[in-house]
Amino acid sequence: QQVSVASANAIRARMQAAGLMAEDAVRRAGDGGLRAAGLSRPKARYALILADEDIDYAALHRLSNAEVFARLTQITGIGPWTAQIYGMFCMGRADMFPPGDLALQVAAQSLFGLPERPKPEALSEMAQDWSPWRSVAARALFAYYRILKNREGLG
Numbered sequence: 001q002q003v004s005v006a007s008a009n010a011i012r013a014r015m016q017a018a019g020l021m022a023e024d025a026v027r028r029a030g031d032g033g034l035r036a037a038g039l040s041r042p043k044a045r046y047a048l049i050l051a052d053e054d055i056d057y058a059a060l061h062r063l064s065n066a067e068v069f070a071r072l073t074q075i076t077g078i079g080p081w082t083a084q085i086y087g088m089f090c091m092g093r094a095d096m097f098p099p100g101d102l103a104l105q106v107a108a109q110s111l112f113g114l115p116e117r118p119k120p121e122a123l124s125e126m127a128q129d130w131s132p133w134r135s136v137a138a139r140a141l142f143a144y145y146r147i148l149k150n151r152e153g154l155g
Contacts, residue, residue: 014038026051046077065096088135097134099123107141110148 003011018037020026026034026047034044053075060068065087072083084098098104099120108126109117118126130137 011039011043020047023051023054042077049076050078061091065093068093069096088138093135095132095134097124097127097130097138099127101138103145104138104141107145107148111141111144 014037015021018029018033020029020034020037029037031041031044031048034047035041039047055071060071063071068087068091069080069083072078072086073080078086081098081100084096085101087093087096088098099118105117105120105123108114108123112126127134127137
């Protein structure tokens with residue numbers, strides 16, 4: 001589920017303040033502790049599922065973009081957008097692109113003078129021309145979106 005940057009930062013701050021940034025802490029907190037930290041029921045459930053996954057992050061870094069995407073999206077609660085954003089921002093991948101991101105769709109519509117916001121499939125097709133630097137293109141579109149909306153967005 002996409003959330004605003006402000007919401008994501010607030011969730012992270014609450015999790016950090018509650019000492020819930022490590023997998024074992026999330027497991028110990030359980031649903032009640034996560035809900036007390038302000039997570040919705042679905043977010044708490046997904047956090048517990050993710051904590052139980054015991055992802056080998058070093059091994060994840062050795063995988064191709066397609067393999068990273070496949071590995072992450074097999075986890076309940078992690079969809080395409082989350083996997084692509086994680087690849088871009090947490091793994092530093094240069095060629096991942098989240099075409100389902102609303103900010104990217106709005107920015108592309110404005111930048112390219114499109115009559116309507118592009119659907120994920122259309123934006124993904126447009127982004128093929130930007131490979132192998134689609135993450136760089138996404139960052140440029142995020143920056144453009146911030147200008148359009150005169151507010152902070154993904155980095």
